[in-house]
Structure formats: structure tokens, C-alpha cells
């Protein structure tokens with residue numbers, strides 16, 4: 001097998017963009033992937049100018065259409081191995097669909113699309129064209145999130161009764177969109193963000209943590225979308241009460257008006273035998289609470305099998321953390337772990353071999369679609385005075 005680095009093309013990322021930066025660092029993290037091309041901006045001149053000024057050499061394109069068209073007919077090794085889509089929500093569907101049809105694997109930012117109809121089309125297209133497709137749910141990339149998944153899914157805290165999964169921020173507590181904040185400006189516009197600002201932007205992360213760790217689905221939802229900042233069209237506070245597929249219940253909620261909260265993503269899972277919680281701002285630690293026992297804090301890099309609570313641990317999980325505990329991993333490491341998982345599937349795809357794309361190492365297109373279905377169901381419930389609504 002060739003060890004040449006995979007070639008990645010960026011779609012979006014110019015003009016002071018935010019999330020492209022952690023991604024491009026994570027792509028370059030292991031030396032086995034590298035950014036080689038980009039369509040950085042909707043304005044062609046800006047796109048090529050910014051590509052020329054990128055901190056390392058990349059090929060600039062005037063548009064993502066031009067970048068995708070330029071891949072046609074090129075052999076593996078000369079063409080892009082995957083495209084990273086880091087544009088606002090309303091510019092996910094079109095480039096993603098064009099890449100899929102051109103046989104280019106896609107790593108797309110969340111929320112997947114602005115409508116469920118578009119998400120359904122992407123799911124169908126991925127099925128037909130059989131290309132690896134990742135959705136960027138960052139927090140699945142923490143080693144501790146993977147340990148949490150193992151613990152809950154192997155029944156160590158019993159049957160799940162109740163989950164509280166939330167993501168609280170305070171950066172939209174005032175009208176940031178009126179002060180030239182480019183990230184705020186499109187997020188509060190229904191045409192560019194979708195049916196929900198807060199729910200789509202960060203509620204989908206809270207939902208994905210719940211689904212990834214527990215393996216459960218939200219089957220029905222009661223939703224309340226609030227807008228605390230006057231003059232805003234979309235919600236800045238999103239609360240749902242959920243029915244889970246095993247009969248348990250959950251709250252999945254998010255807010256962008258909670259001053260003082262930065263990226264306060266937290267999940268607590270209450271089972272019949274114990275409780276687990278994990279916090280994004282303390283991402284190296286996973287806490288287990290069992291009846292009549294001292295609480296157990298598991299730190300990445302300092303976990304061993306058969307310790308009186310954990311049984312045997314999956315080999316691939318234990319093979320992973322190679323930096324000693326106490327040298328903290330964080331946000332960029334989580335992104336890198338997602339790209340690493342995706343890289344394995346892309347290499348298999350390039351070699352014409354089966355690839356898993358099963359959601360265990362990164363969220364896939366079906367996960368992305370479920371996020372949109374959940375948000376749209378919450379919006380429908382909100383409009384029906386918080387009636388129960390099925391998540392399709």
C-alpha cells in the first residue's frame with residue numbers, strides 16, 4: 001500500500017473563516033494527509049488571491065465547481081482524495097452532491113444541509129455512488145467519548161433511563177450579527193442557516209453525543225425554540241424533551257445566550273446501575289458514579305482493563321492514546337482523530353476495497369440526516385405548542 005499523503009481540497013475557508021483552521025491543522029496533523037487545493041471564497045478573485053497567500057503552497061481555484069471539474073479523468077494520486085466542506089450551512093448540499101457524483105469522498109461540516117429533503121438526497125447519492133462521507137461532529141473525536149461509548153453500549157451502567165445532553169454558549173447573548181461578526185451574520189438567517197439557528201448549530205452536536213455514546217435514537221420529540229434577543233428571526237435557545245428508542249427519556253438542549261458559558265457541551269447518562277458524565281471543557285476525563293462507591297474519574301492515557309469496573313477493553317480503543325496522561329489532548333486532537341478514521345476509509349476506497357463508513361469512527365451521512373430530521377421535528381413540535389412529534 002502506498003504511503004503517499006492523501007490530497008485534500010478545501011471548499012470555503014477564506015476571509016477570516018473560523019472552522020477551516022482547526023480542520024486544516026488536523027488534516028496536516030499526522031503527515032499522512034495534506035491540504036493541496038482550495039476554493040476558499042464565493043468571489044473568484046478573492047478565492048484565488050487568498051489561496052496564493054495561504055501559509056503553505058496550495059492550488060487555488062476560482063470556485064468549487066472549477067476545483068471539482070479539474071479532477072475529472074485524473075488517476076488516484078493526482079486527483080483530490082477528498083474534499084472538506086467548511087462553508088455556511090446553505091453551501092453544503094450543492095458542493096457535496098457534485099463531489100459525490102464526481103466520485104470524490106466528502107468530509108462535510110454539520111449541520112448536513114438546510115432541509116431534510118436535501119439530506120435525503122445526499123443519503124441516496126452516497127448509497128448509489130458508494131463514496132466515503134463524513135459529517136464533522138467534532139466531539140466524537142475525543143478518546144474519552146469513545147470510552148464512554150464502549151462503557152454505555154456494553155451495559156456497564158445498566159439500561160439507559162435518562163440522558164441530559166446539552167451545549168451552552170453565550171456568544172449570541174447580544175446582537176453580534178449587527179457588528180460585522182461574519183459567523184453570527186449567516187447563522188441567524190433562515191435562508192443560510194436552516195430552520196433553526198441554535199438547534200442546528202449546536203443542538204445537533206448534543207444529539208450526536210447522545211446517539212454516539214448510547215446507540216439509542218430519539219424517536220419522538222417535544223421542542224421549544226426561543227429567541228431572547230429582539231429582532232432575530234431564528235432561535236437562540238433550543239430545548240427538547242425526547243423519547244428514546246429503548247423507552248428511556250432525554251433532554252437535548254442548547255443555548256447561545258448563556259453568558260459565561262463558552263463551549264459547555266456536557267452529557268450525563270443515567271443507567272439502572274450507574275451514571276456517566278463527560279464535559280467538553282474537561283475532555284480528558286470521563287466520570288462514572290456507582291451506588292455506594294467513590295466516584296471513578298478515568299483519564300485518557302491512564303485507563304486499564306479489568307480494574308473492577310471495566311472488563312476487557314476493545315483493542316483499537318487501547319491502541320490509540322499514545323501521549324501519556326496529563327499531556328492534554330483537546331479540540332485539534334479530536335478533529336485529527338476524525339480525519340484519521342476517515343483517511344482509513346478513503347484509502348480503502350482508493351484501493352477498490354470495502355470501507356466501513358459505519359459511524360463508529362466519525363459521523364456519516366445518515367447521522368447528518370438524523371440531525372436535520374431531529375431539528376425539523378423540534379421546530380414542528382414548537383409550532384404545535386410542544387406536542388409530541390415523531391422524528392422521521
Ligand SMILES: NC(=O)c1ccc[n+]([C@@H]2O[C@H](COP(=O)([O-])OP(=O)(O)OC[C@H]3O[C@@H](n4cnc5c(N)ncnc54)[C@H](O)[C@@H]3O)[C@@H](O)[C@H]2O)c1
Pocket residue numbers: 011012013014015016017018019020039040041042063064086087088089091109110111136137138182183201
Ligand atoms: N464542527 C464544529 O465544531 C463546527 C464549529 C464551527 C462551525 N461549524 C460549521 O462549519 C461551517 C462553517 O462555519 P464557520 O463558522 O467556519 O463559518 P465562516 O463564516 O467563518 O466561514 C465560512 C467560509 O465559507 C466561505 N464560503 C461561503 N460561500 C462559499 C462558496 N460558494 N464557495 C467557497 N467558499 C464559500 C466563506 O468565504 C468563508 O470562508 C458551518 O456549517 C458551521 O455550522 C462546525
